[in-house]
Amino acid sequence: MDGCRQGNPLFLMLIVQKYGGTSVDSFERIRNVARRIKSLLDEGNEVAVVVSAMGGVTDKLIAMAQEICEEPPDREMDVLISTGEQQSIALVTMALNQIGVKAVSITGRQAGMKTSGSHTRARLETIDSTLSQRYLMEGKVVIVAGFQGINEEGLIQTLGRGGSDLSAIAFASSINADLCQILTDVDGVYSADPRVVPDARKLPEISYDELLELASVGTKVMQSRSVEFAKKYGVKFEVRSSLNNNPGTIVTEEHEAMEAVVIRGVSIERSQARVTITGIPDEPGMSGRILGVLGDDEINIDMIVSNIAHDGYARHSFTMHTNDLGRAQAALKPVLSELGGDANLETEAGIAKLSVVGIGMRSHSGVAAQMFKALGEGGINIGMISTSEIKISITVEETRIEDAARVVHAVFGLDSAPA
Amino acid sequence: MDGCRQGNPLFLMLIVQKYGGTSVDSFERIRNVARRIKSLLDEGNEVAVVVSAMGGVTDKLIAMAQEICEEPPDREMDVLISTGEQQSIALVTMALNQIGVKAVSITGRQAGMKTSGSHTRARLETIDSTLSQRYLMEGKVVIVAGFQGINEEGLIQTLGRGGSDLSAIAFASSINADLCQILTDVDGVYSADPRVVPDARKLPEISYDELLELASVGTKVMQSRSVEFAKKYGVKFEVRSSLNNNPGTIVTEEHEAMEAVVIRGVSIERSQARVTITGIPDEPGMSGRILGVLGDDEINIDMIVSNIAHDGYARHSFTMHTNDLGRAQAALKPVLSELGGDANLETEAGIAKLSVVGIGMRSHSGVAAQMFKALGEGGINIGMISTSEIKISITVEETRIEDAARVVHAVFGLDSAPA
Numbered sequence: 001m002d003g004c005r006q007g008n009p010l011f012l013m014l015i016v017q018k019y020g021g022t023s024v025d026s027f028e029r030i031r032n033v034a035r036r037i038k039s040l041l042d043e044g045n046e047v048a049v050v051v052s053a054m055g056g057v058t059d060k061l062i063a064m065a066q067e068i069c070e071e072p073p074d075r076e077m078d079v080l081i082s083t084g085e086q087q088s089i090a091l092v093t094m095a096l097n098q099i100g101v102k103a104v105s106i107t108g109r110q111a112g113m114k115t116s117g118s119h120t121r122a123r124l125e126t127i128d129s130t131l132s133q134r135y136l137m138e139g140k141v142v143i144v145a146g147f148q149g150i151n152e153e154g155l156i157q158t159l160g161r162g163g164s165d166l167s168a169i170a171f172a173s174s175i176n177a178d179l180c181q182i183l184t185d186v187d188g189v190y191s192a193d194p195r196v197v198p199d200a201r202k203l204p205e206i207s208y209d210e211l212l213e214l215a216s217v218g219t220k221v222m223q224s225r226s227v228e229f230a231k232k233y234g235v236k237f238e239v240r241s242s243l244n245n246n247p248g249t250i251v252t253e254e255h256e257a258m259e260a261v262v263i264r265g266v267s268i269e270r271s272q273a274r275v276t277i278t279g280i281p282d283e284p285g286m287s288g289r290i291l292g293v294l295g296d297d298e299i300n301i302d303m304i305v306s307n308i309a310h311d312g313y314a315r316h317s318f319t320m321h322t323n324d325l326g327r328a329q330a331a332l333k334p335v336l337s338e339l340g341g342d343a344n345l346e347t348e349a350g351i352a353k354l355s356v357v358g359i360g361m362r363s364h365s366g367v368a369a370q371m372f373k374a375l376g377e378g379g380i381n382i383g384m385i386s387t388s389e390i391k392i393s394i395t396v397e398e399t400r401i402e403d404a405a406r407v408v409h410a411v412f413g414l415d416s417a418p419a
Numbered sequence: 420m421d422g423c424r425q426g427n428p429l430f431l432m433l434i435v436q437k438y439g440g441t442s443v444d445s446f447e448r449i450r451n452v453a454r455r456i457k458s459l460l461d462e463g464n465e466v467a468v469v470v471s472a473m474g475g476v477t478d479k480l481i482a483m484a485q486e487i488c489e490e491p492p493d494r495e496m497d498v499l500i501s502t503g504e505q506q507s508i509a510l511v512t513m514a515l516n517q518i519g520v521k522a523v524s525i526t527g528r529q530a531g532m533k534t535s536g537s538h539t540r541a542r543l544e545t546i547d548s549t550l551s552q553r554y555l556m557e558g559k560v561v562i563v564a565g566f567q568g569i570n571e572e573g574l575i576q577t578l579g580r581g582g583s584d585l586s587a588i589a590f591a592s593s594i595n596a597d598l599c600q601i602l603t604d605v606d607g608v609y610s611a612d613p614r615v616v617p618d619a620r621k622l623p624e625i626s627y628d629e630l631l632e633l634a635s636v637g638t639k640v641m642q643s644r645s646v647e648f649a650k651k652y653g654v655k656f657e658v659r660s661s662l663n664n665n666p667g668t669i670v671t672e673e674h675e676a677m678e679a680v681v682i683r684g685v686s687i688e689r690s691q692a693r694v695t696i697t698g699i700p701d702e703p704g705m706s707g708r709i710l711g712v713l714g715d716d717e718i719n720i721d722m723i724v725s726n727i728a729h730d731g732y733a734r735h736s737f738t739m740h741t742n743d744l745g746r747a748q749a750a751l752k753p754v755l756s757e758l759g760g761d762a763n764l765e766t767e768a769g770i771a772k773l774s775v776v777g778i779g780m781r782s783h784s785g786v787a788a789q790m791f792k793a794l795g796e797g798g799i800n801i802g803m804i805s806t807s808e809i810k811i812s813i814t815v816e817e818t819r820i821e822d823a824a825r826v827v828h829a830v831f832g833l834d835s836a837p838a
Contacts, residue, residue, distance in 0.1 A: 027486050061506070067446050069513035076516070079524050080509035083502035087480070090499035094488035097495070105498050109528075110573055131573070154529055154550070 012044040013178040014136075018051075018146065018168030020184055023242040024088050025055030033242075034095035036183075037141060041101065048132065048142040048175060050168035051092050053084025074119035078148075078158045082108070085145035085164075093143045103141040106132060109156070111142075111171065113149030121160035124149060124167070124229075127174035136175065144171055162223030169226050173233040180235055182222065183242035188249035189214070189221050191414040192266040196402050199415030203264065205250040210264045213357040213391045227251070254359055262360035262367060263412040268405050270398055272302070273325040273349040274384065276317040277332070279342035282308055290316060290335060297331045299324045303353065303386040303393060313342060317384060319395060322349050351383060352401035355393040356408055368392050374411035380404050431463040432597040433555075437470075437565065437587030439603055442661040443507050444474030452661075453514035455602075456560060460520065467551065467561040467594060469587035470511050472503025493538035497567075497577045501527070504564035504583075512562045522560040525551060528575070530561075530590060532568030540579035543568060543586070543648075546593035555594065563590055581642030588645050592652040599654055601641065602661035607668035608633070608640050610833040611685040615821050618834030622683065624669040629683045632776040632810045646670070673778055681779035681786060682831040687824050689817055691721070692744040692768040693803065696751070698761035699733040709735060709754060716750045718743045722772065722805040722812060732761060736803055738814060741768050770802060771820035774812040775827055787811050793830035799823050 017037065024030050033049075040047050061081045065072040072080075089105035096103035112128030135142045146164030151157050159166055165182055172180035189211060192200040206214075208231035212224055221239055230237055230251065240248025280286050287306060294301055303319045320328060325347060336343045361367050368385075371392060375382060380403060383395035396404050409415060436456065443449050452468075459466050480500050484491040491499075508524035515522035531547030554561045565583030570576050578585055584601055591599035608630060611619040625633075627650035631643055640658055649656055649670065659667025699705050706725060713720055722738045739747060744766060755762045780786050787804075790811060794801060799822060802814035815823050828834060 027483075030487060064446075064506075064510065065513055068449060068510050069517040071516075072513045073516055076509045076512045076524055079512075079526070080506055083505045086502045086505070087483075087499055090495045091483065091487050093495045093498075094484055094491045097490075097492055098488040105495055107498070107575070156526070 014046045014048075014175065015040060016168055016172035016175070016177045016180040017047065017049045018164060018180065018182050019049065019092075019242060020164065021052040021055035021058070022185055023183055024051060024092060030088075030091050030095050031098075033092055034099055034101070036242075037096060037103075038099055038101050041141070046136060048136065048144065048171065048177070049092065050144045050146040050164060050171055051085060051088045052146050052164040053081070054088050054091075057084040057087070075155065078119045078122075078156045082145070082148040082156050082158055085147055089143045089145045096141060096143070101141055102139060103143055104135050105143045105145070106135070107145045108148035108167070109150045111144045111149075112174070113167065113170075115149035115151045115157040115159070117151075117157075119155075119157055122149065122151065122157035124159060124170050127170055129171070129174040132171070132175060162226055165222050165226040166229060169230045169235050169237060170233075172237070173229075173235045178236070180230075180237040181248075182237055182239050184221075184239060185242065186221065186239070187241045187244075187246060188239050189251070190265070192405055192409050193268065196268065196405050197266070197409045197415075199406075199409065201415065203249045204247070205252060205258070206264055207254040207258055207359055208251060209254070209390055210357050210359055211251050213355070213388070214265050214267050259360045259363050261358060262364045263356045263358040263414065264360075265358070266354065266356050266405055266409050266412075266414065268355075268401050269302075269353040270401060271322045272319050272351045272353050272395065272398070273322045273347060274317055274319050274351055274395065275325070275328055275332070276315065276346045276348075277336070278309065278313065278315045278344045278346070280314040280316065280339060281342075282312060282314045286314060287316060290332065291318075293331045293335055294320075294328055297327055299328050299331065303384055303395070305384050305386060319351070319353065319384065325349060350398050351395045352398040353393055353395050354401060354404050354408065355391055356412065357391045359390050361390050361392075370411060371408055374407050375404060378403060378407040380407065433465045433467075433594065434459060435587055435591035435594070435596045435599045436466065436468045437583060437599065437601050438468065438511075438661060439583065440471040440474035440477070441604055442602055443470060443472075443511065449507075449510050449514045450517075452511055453518055453520070455661075456515060456522075457518055457520050460560070465555060467555065467563065467590065467596070468511065469563045469565040469583060469590055470504060470507045471565050471583040472500070473507050473510075476503040476506070494574065497538045497541075497575045501564070501567040501575050501577055504566050508562045508564045515560060515562070520560055521558060522562055523554050524562045524564070525554070526564045527567035527586070528569045530563045530568075531593075532586065532589075534568035534570045534576040534578070536576075538574075538576055541568065541570065541576035543578060543589050546589055548590070548593040551590070551594060581645055584641050584645040585648060588649045588654050588656060589652075591656070592648075592654045597655070599649075599656040600667075601656055601658050603640075603658060604661065605640065605658070606660045606663075606665060607658050608670070609684070611824055611828050612687065615687065615824050616685070616828045616834075618825075618828065620834065622668045623666070624671060624677070625683055626673040626677055626778055627670060628673070628809055629776050629778055630670050632774070632807070633684050633686050678779045678782050680777060681783045682775045682777040682833065683779075684776055685824055685828050685831075685833065686774050686776070687820050688721075688772040688774075689820060690741045691738050691770045691772050691814065691817075692741045692766060693736055693738050693770055693814065694744070694747055694751070695734065695736040695765045695767075696755070697728065697732065697734045697763045697765070698730075699735065699758060700761075701727055701731060701733045705733060706735060709751065710737075712750045712754055713739075713747055716746055718747050718750065722803055722814070724803050724805060738770070738772065738803065744768060767802075769817050770814045771817040772812055772814050773820060773823050773827065774810055775831065776810045778809050780809050780811075789830060790827055793826050794823060797822060797826040799826065 093105040115122035117123040146167035188202045190200045194200040512524040534541035536542040565586035607621045609619045613619040724736045
């Protein structure tokens with residue numbers, strides 16, 4: 001069958017499961033995780049598991065550090081908070097032993113997770129899975145500490161937000177797993193946020209690029225770097241619920257049948273603001289200069305629209321989170337002074353962004369037209385427009401964003417046809 | 420001066436301090452530890468520190484394990500409980516940073532602690548202190564996780580009871596420290612238990628062998644294996660209080676002046692029982708057979724007195740903890756049957772052991788006579804007697820043990836002369 005590893009025909013599939021903190025935040029939930037692992041084994045699969053710290057433990061450790069030290073060194077934060085995962089892998093392994101499943105825990109170091117870069121937000125460089133492979137060959141379930149590794153100097157480092165997902169995807173790649181299941185508190189990836197669009201449907205599958213585009217516009221199922229890693233190394237993964245046994249959403253490489261669906265999903269992002277600078281001399285380097293000062297202040301710019309106005313001056317508009325608006329204005333003030341009397345800055349808060357994403361857009365024309373027509377018929381004004389090969393993003397007034405999402409979701413038939 | 424390291428004349432002394440769980444069981448105590456370390460530095464010393472888990476943490480982790488699994492695998496227990504020390508080293512390091520002291524934490528693995536043997540009670544084999552030395556050369560205080568190391572396979576192991584003391588002594592040896600301070604909740608080693616002998620005095624110094632003999636007879640200041648390690652590698656250490664700044668007791672190699680003191684200390688052990696077997700054919704191997712069955716049942720035998728009675732049969736008496744008496748009788752029953760009709764077993768509970776210890780005994784005669792005379796004058800009957808080169812142990816009725824201790828303590832002048 002499709003998922004079988006050639007090297008080990010005795011097993012149905014080699015599956016890596018990843019359980020987040022809420023899945024292991026009580027003894028009962030740890031026992032439940034053990035039972036889920038056992039049922040996968042009983043079906044004939046080979047299993048390795050990546051576990052986060054028990055829910056709340058990491059926050060508690062951070063609070064302890066802050067009690068002791070105003071600015072705890074990142075190096076020591078990593079030593080401290082990496083104990084959270086080390087505890088949970090031991091406990092999950094014990095729970096498996098209790099129900100008769102042979103299992104061993106391995107820390108990030110033992111799993112060969114090599115990191116680099118800064119403490120508390122390290123990069124995962126390589127994985128030497130020799131030890132893990134040996135245990136798997138011995139018929140043991142391997143329980144791996146997520147979120148952590150060691151750098152070249154042998155120091156413990158953690159991977160920062162979403163690090164356990166990254167650990168799981170990377171570990172799955174290193175042992176050549178057939179599937180990596182990300183067990184979480186959502187059922188999968190939806191065609192839209194069901195709280196906004198009641199007709200939203202769970203997607204049976206989605207491509208890496210589509211999930212990346214959706215993730216970058218607010219559907220925070222997974223951190224982008226985990227999806228990017230999966231894409232780079234071709235790791236097929238499934239986002240599914242740890243609370244039930246329903247199939248989730250398979251995230252995979254594009255295949256031809258996927259292109260039949262024009263739009264995979266709709267996502268929205270609220271609390272956006274627009275900054276527009278007019279009267280900019282149309283000279284090389286001006287955009288870089290403007291975006292540069294914002295970057296220096298770590299203000300995240302999202303959409304950018306630039307053009308030359310009828311007066312010969314350039315005009316730049318960009319969006320950001322409303323919270324960053326004040327800092328952006330302050331950062332841009334000196335630049336405006338340099339530009340002289342014709343330069344002007346306008347801002348607009350209270351807007352939101354809507355994006356439609358689908359690899360089918362590449363081979364289908366008229367998508368934007370269909371979308372804009374439907375919004376117009378719904379009486380919704382479009383502000384900025386920005387497009388990529390597989391995405392169309394627009395801004396609308398924030399008060400209309402939910403209406404806009406429902407109109408667009410319906411016009412592309414996401415509520416009825418199999419997504 | 421005496422304590423100076425030749426290699427690093429800039430520093431007064433290189434000191435390893437070891438803090439137990441009660442010294443780090445609250446934020447305030449952790450801050451206190453940091454201040455103590457800083458004052459040693461301020462005096463011009465170079466410092467490395469070995470820390471236990473915060474008081475209560477290890478027990479809490481063990482309770483969690485038992486909640487999850489009836490018989491948690493020892494391998495996983497080590498993964499779980501070693502997190503206790505990893506947390507405390509990070510917190511102590513942070514507390515040092517907070518008061519402006521450069522410090523780094525290092526786990527048992529990073530400290531190069533190589534272990535072997537069984538999980539949860541591993542042996543410490545070697546220490547590769549390369550990384551620690553590097554940090555010390557950089558002027559940093561090194562905060563080392565006690566109680567833990569890794570074995571040849573790279574698995575985390577813990578050293579069992581008293582393991583942090585052993586870590587400290589061994590680490591001090593590996594970095595060639597001038598002194599290892601064991602900070603604990605007692606002020607030092609006393610000439611007798613002050614609760615029993617109000618005149619007991621704190622000893623300024625004691626030899627390894629004397630402490631070993633005292634430790635083996637009930638003065639549980641430190642586990643024997645730590646003292647044996649210190650003796651083997653000549654690590655001078657000091658047992659002192661973490662609650663005040665009083666000098667403690669220096670434990671060191673024997674030197675000539677020490678022999679002037681005949682008796683260093685008196686120790687007692689309560690709840691002992693005696694088993695006597697009579698009517699044993701005087702044949703080779705009989706003692707081994709009898710002690711063998713007790714050993715097989717893991718019954719610890721303490722004093723052994725054997726002789727040939729007037730009837731030509733051998734007679735063996737030995738002492739053990741009262742709690743083991745029932746098991747010992749059961750274990751010996753089949754042996755008695757084999758020995759036939761003349762063999763007989765008697766038991767006596769309600770006895771206690773008193774020992775006097777001192778390397779001065781080697782060069783002073785009449786010590787036993789002096790002791791027995793004083794006890795006789797005090798109306799205290801002596802049961803069994805057992806001697807070694809630097810120790811005399813006797814049994815008395817348990818109701819008289821405190822009187823016996825005071826009589827002996829006084830007759831050797833331990834309450835008045837500088838010990």
